[in-house]
Amino acid sequence: DPYVDDPTRHSALKVNTQRPFNAEPPPELLTESYITPNPIFFTRNHLPVPNVDPDTYRLHVAGPPGGQALCLSLDDLYQFPRHEVTVTLQCAGNRRSEMSQFKEVRGLEWSLGAISTARWAGARLCDVLAQAGHQLCETEAHVCFEGLDSDPTGTPYGASIPLARAMDPEAEVLLAYEMNGQPLPRDHGFPVRVVVPGVVGARHVKWLGKVSVEPEESFSHWQRRDYKGFSPSVDWDTVDFDSAPSIQELPVQSAITQPKEGETIEAGEVTVRGYAWSGGGRAVVRVDVSLDGGLTWQVAELEGEEQRARKAWAWRLWHLQVPLPAGKKELNIVCKAVDDSYNVQPDTVAPIWNLRGVLNNAWHRVHVHVTP
Ligand code: MTE
Ligand code: MO
Secondary structure, eight states, rough: OTTTTOOOOOOTTTTETTTTTEEEEOOOHTSSSSOOOOGGGGGEEESSOOOOTTTTTOOEEEETTTTTEEEEEEEEHHHHHEEEEEEEEOOTTHHHHHHHSSSSSOOOOSSSEEEEEEEEEEEEEEHHHHHHTOOOSSSOEEEEEEEEEEOTTTTTEEEEEEEHHHHHHOOOOOOEETTTTEOOOGGGGOOOEEOOOBOGGGSSSSSSEEEEEEEEEOOOHHHHHSSSSOOTTTTTTTTOGGGGGGGOOOOOEEEEEEOTTTTTTESSSEEEEEEEOOOOTTTTEEEESBBBSSSSOOEEEEEOOOOTTTTSOOOEEEEEEEOOOTOEEEEEEEEEEETTTTOOOOOSSSOOOOTTTTOOOEEEEEEEEEOO
């Protein structure tokens, strides 16, 4: 069993698959705090967790022609200026189960918890690339990452991001060695992972072993044959993965974590809670909440840290506390967020359904009963 060496996990996690380990925190814990505690941070593993010895760990960074290939120990990495940033990480498959309720999709049945937020610390990728002699270039280029986790054929997990993002100090791409003030937990990439603010989780390569700059995107299965969006008309017989770009920045997203679907609440007053986030550093400017399925709306109160313009890498938590009209027996609670490009969420899954069940950002809906 290649998974015997996997770490032990927190019992509050809702396990999706045990081998490889995939799990999410329950909604009520997810938005209990702005920073997700490490033990309940959602985990998305495609392969067994590698057991990396921090003393012998080396990160290989390929150099350009005439440049300098680097072979960095953890201590070497600590010599680069330390950079800290709070980043929300979301899997492209977050909320897939709502998409599969509409029509079958292939993938893990994530509820709304394949998203979490941490304070990450590490070396800036741009500093490490510069040390190896890499520069921005006019021609298309991508920074390819390889993990130390691999399948039975020895193929590692891999992904890539455009060189322009990697080299932009404002994009704050990190080679992270700390998560919420602790060394990275094994499930989250110990000892080093990539953190790409504003970009889909799949590019945040864990257990980072190798970095290189290439004229093309990573040839990894997860870059080329997965994590892409398609029209609802495309099925497994007609899908052409080369025809769609890899997912990088994610669309505006929000979900309700309280009350929960099917719950019975007391008459008088209701408190609705949830999260909202957008990709690409776009800030959440507003969250609208409806108690009547979208006929009328109220504006929720945003909590948590203020976001920086164009660098809003972390989510906003929000709440709305309102009296209930007398005689209401049930509520159809809906939320939708607006980002600072005025992007909005689609009202249903139907127009964004895709065979892989990724990129679900439809209005989130929760139906609750009210006791008289
Ligand atoms: N990196 C490696 N090496 N192996 C993986 O399976 N999964 C990716 C990404 N990085 C993965 C990886 C995916 S799809 C996601 S959503 C995030 O890690 C999840 O990060 P987390 O487990 O720390 O939440
Ligand atoms: Mo993911």
